[in-house]
Amino acid sequence: MIVSSPYDKILERLPVRQGTVSVRSVDGHSSGSRYWEYGAPSATTTLVLVHGFRGDHHGLQLVVAEMLDGDVIPPDLRIVAPDLPGFGESDPLPDGAHSLAGYAHWLGEFLRVLAPTGRLVLLGHSFGSIVVAAAVADGITADDVILVNPIAAPALFGPRGILTRLAVFYYWAAATLPERLGYALLQNRAIVRIMSVSMAKTRDPALRRWIHDQHDRYFSGFANRRVVMEAFTASVSHDVSEFAARIRQPTLLIAADKDDITPLAAQYRLQALFPNATLRVIEEVGHLIHYEKPKPAALLIREFLGRERPV
Secondary structure, three states: OOOOOOOHHHHHOOOOEEEEEEEEOOOOOEEEEEEEEEOOOOOOEEEEEEOOOOOOHHHHHHHHHHOOEOOEOOOOEEEEEEOOOOEOOOOOOOOOOOOHHHHHHHHHHHHHHHOOOOEEEEEEEOHHHHHHHHHHHOOOOOOEEEEEOOOOOOHHHOOOHHHHHHHHHHHHHHHHOOHHHHHHHHOOHHHHHHHHHHHOOOOOHHHHHHHHHHHHHHOOOEOOHHHHHHHHHHHHHOOHHHOHHHOOOOEEEEEEOOOOOOOHHHHHHHHHHOOOEEEEEEOOOOOOHHHHOHHHHHHHHHHHHOOOOOO
């Protein structure tokens, strides 16, 4: 059963085009990357969205919808939202290395094939913030960086470090079991619901139901067990602070005051590591800014994109 939400009407009028590009991996083999595109290809600014662990492009759709000007994306803005390799409708990486280095390389190759013109802005949410940070620090050409719910410190030492350790055990068990049983454990709806409940902070029952429905529908959309295990290892083995000092582009950090994965104090420490970063905090929300507070996030993004830039 599909659960309705207050955002249904906004999503219904969201204009979108779909495409698939062939992207080379580190070993030179190619795989298909599926993406969704909003706005005119001729726009002067291209904003590329990188979603989080076990998600797909649907997770950031509300932020895109809140960027609408009337019923269209502003004419000077193009938004591209790919599914990470091995998740959603994108093929796994053919060389089997769904490591942070593998994802960062994929992002660089995806952008090379996409060949955006004009200003390029990269946005990453959660695990996507690590992928974007690693890619930019490694030399990807981007004009600006936006990180939403950035992973500012090692996940094992956050305020919910014990839950992260339980997650490590859960994924270890899924890897140890026979293939069929391990795959079933990864897709277990009860465990997916526990993850969803632990992250949602809104007290609106209708919105909570919709968030849980979104996780039920898209959180298990991965290609195989290996992809999930490798991506999880990458997500808990790295954080944005490793790369911040090498990111010289203007950077917007959008943090939440109730984020259980990265405490607010760590976000302020992260900001200080960047040469040129602004930190904006959205209140009364946790790690699901993109679901619970998409409009405030969109406003901050539009404000950041509209700032006068040095010539």
